[in-house]
Amino acid sequence: MPHSSDRIKFWDSPRADAIGADHIEFLKILAQPTWITIKGRDSSRLRTIITLLHGNEPSGLKAMHHYLKSAATPCSNVAFFIASVDAALFPPLLSHRFLPNEKDLNRCFAPPYDDSQGRLAAKLLDLLKAEKPEAVIDIHNTSSHSEPFAVARRDCPEIRKLTSLFTDKLVIITKEMGTVLEQDLLAQPILTVEFGGIMDPKADQLAIEGLERFVSLQQLSEDPMRPLQLLPEPIRLELQEGCSISFASTASAHADVTLPNTLDQLNFARVTGHTTLGWLGNAGMSALKAEDADGTDVLSDLFIDVDGLLVTRTSMTLFMVTTDPHIAKRDCILYLIPASEPDAAAVCT
Ligand SMILES: [Zn+2]
Incomplete structure (x- = not known):
């Protein structure tokens, strides 16, 4: 049985012809957890997108591949973090939330960081603390059919503005479960966005459009783009x-x-x-x-x-x-x- 690597590969400005023809080839080229950086027009700011915390939720991976293929220049510097590459590559491809002998990575963002999943979570948190992105988006798919929605730890104007880039539904969950959202030490707004079911082409398209909006918008602090349905403390x-x-x-x-x-x-x-x-x-x-x-x-x-x-x-x-x-x-x-x-x-x- 394979184990997930806790070593992060760093890849700066990959060329469009170096990332494979589709997201499957892209995944095989990555081969391990990877932090990809892209230079933007304003290099003083960074925005970060995380995906594949769950290895069977591909919309974020597809959206990243689509964006890198476009060779567009984002508004600010951008970092993509692709997490559970080992679980996603374990056959059948893109079918494992996490490897059968390991923990759910999105329950490992809390001490003790004493196994490979925990160490990978701790390294990602260290990167976010060091790089100080102005906002972080964590892209998932739901296990069943659903409209898109966002999840955050707290309700504040920054979170509402960020949510409105992706969806009109904001769920506030304060229960501690070891998810990446719980790191209050991170000063920047952080949001999980669930774009829809794992095999839903609409979810893939919404992730592509949402990612492009997030990296293209000059200022994230503009007023919300639409009214939100707030779902607090479910x-x-x-x-x-x-x-x-x-x-x-x-x-x-x-x-x-x-x-x-x-x-x-x-x-x-x-x-x-x-x-x-x-x-x-x-x-x-x-x-x-x-x-x-x-x-x-x-x-x-x-x-x-x-x-x-x-x-x-x-x-x-x-x-x-x-x-x-x-x-x-x-x-x-x-x-x-x-x-x-x-x-x-x-x-x-
Ligand atoms: Zn997930």
């Missing part, structure tokens, strides 16, 4: 440790929870109270937990078991809904904001 619906989940069109006899394999069509939808979301097994609601930002379990305030059906008690906005059982088990099934929250899904400018 509640995470998770599976309890040791429980099982299935995504299907009918209740699975062996799963503690079965959710429809079309549940992702509810991403960013407002569902009303008394809506059935799935089926519960013998363990009933005890197979689930729903923690708010303070870590309080509010499951029974939000859902009720009606003859084995999982039913909402109140209206709520759902997002980051996955239909991937591995993500649902390891991380989270979905995020939600109940309608009773005063700022829920508020629209702001």
Whole structure:
């Protein structure tokens, strides 16, 4: 079983004919985590774009390859960091979020940095602290179908302006999970942008357009380009440790929870109270937990078991809904904001 390299390759101003015909050739040429720099018209400033923190999320890689092929000159200096190259190259190509024997890199941005993933995360943070980019964008794809959205640690004018370059939806998550967003030591605004599903051509196109806008705009501090839907401090619906989940069109006899394999069509939808979301097994609601930002379990305030059906008690906005059982088990099934929250899904400018 291969291991991820924690050594970063540095590549200054690659020529368009040196990066391969497509993103697959580009990935093979990179061969390891790589920091690419491009000179801009204003060399006193730097903007940074990170991608492939997850090796199966290619929209950012495709957008970088597209931009480098164009041989355009950005407004400021630009650095591209392509992270989980080893996981992306492990066959089948671009199918592994991280290598099977390793950790999720985007859960390793917190001490101790004592394995290869942790060391790579620490080296990236050292680079960002040393280079002081004026803004950092971290490009991902969602594991299921979704409209694009941004995630940040805090809501402030700089973050709103940056978000509006890419999407009209801003999720604020303060829960500490070891993601790259949590580095408060970094003074610059940093934003994760989820452009859509992993095989969605629309997500690829939005990433290309968003990247070009980010590196071309003279000033990032201009007013937001569009009103934003703000989604603060969502509640995470998770599976309890040791429980099982299935995504299907009918209740699975062996799963503690079965959710429809079309549940992702509810991403960013407002569902009303008394809506059935799935089926519960013998363990009933005890197979689930729903923690708010303070870590309080509010499951029974939000859902009720009606003859084995999982039913909402109140209206709520759902997002980051996955239909991937591995993500649902390891991380989270979905995020939600109940309608009773005063700022829920508020629209702001
Ligand atoms: Zn990701």
